[in-house]
Amino acid sequence: MTTPTELDLLAFSFFREFARCEYCLKAVGLLEGFPSKPQADWGTFAAQVIAVFDVPPNAETEGAIQYYLTHPPKKQVLLDGVLSWSTTLPNHQSQAELVLRLVCRVRNNLFHGGKFNGHWFEPQRSEELLHRGLVILQAVVSGHSKVREAYANRAD
Template sequence: MSAHLDTLAFNFFKLFAQYEYALKAMRFARSGSGGQAEPDWDRFANEIGHLILDEASEELTDAINYLFEHPPKKQIIYEGALAWQPVPNNERSPQILFSHIRRVRNNLYHGGKFNGRWFDPDRSEQLINKSLVVLSALREKHAELAEAIYGNQT
């Protein structure tokens, strides 16, 4: 299970990084601190993310429903110790969906999911896999996004 999750996490990180580049290349960017270019995930989700909510295959619908019904928790410090806080789940919008996917990334990247071993590997696998399904589906549905990710293949 651990090697499988490691590979799944690598594939997720790679696609997520490609998305972050693509968003900036497609001008879904804003100026962060010190003028640093940052992807504008909210504007991207609102303008393009709806495409996967409008026409979804069974696999994609299942992935979207899972992320809305079992959103990743937010890691917090409570009374001086690390804890997990449930995320409110009262809205189904593209912006919230991509917020959940970004939280999956943040929990992985900032070490909330493992310290040499995976915490709750079954849930981690579901969250990573469902996020990959959503990101892959949108990449294949939107030509400009796919071109920004893959580059000109001709």
């Protein structure tokens, strides 16, 4: 077994934070989908934390938002039977929803193997997206009273 790199540890931190945030959304009733497959409702959540994006709480959050808007993660797609990357942005109603859906895209790329096959693809870009995604997740959790409360009262 190899020793984890700093990027490996950052990816773990991002994945853990994303999972915790998604759990909190579900715990406070921000749900969509079918009863047999409930999903976090990121669109409604984005509408409820839009102030975080309109007036970011600090320079780090503002920088993270701007990075995602100017360097959005790509989506892995299948084109003519070959894995490829699409630059098409996800559907969104607001800048807040766009950024949160892009953070979800980073999670999907990470979880489904789009960025890692034992070695990191574009490690510097991956590090930027993961670090800045963490900043955004922490800001939106802090910006929603019910989600913040669910986050603070986790069962250990």
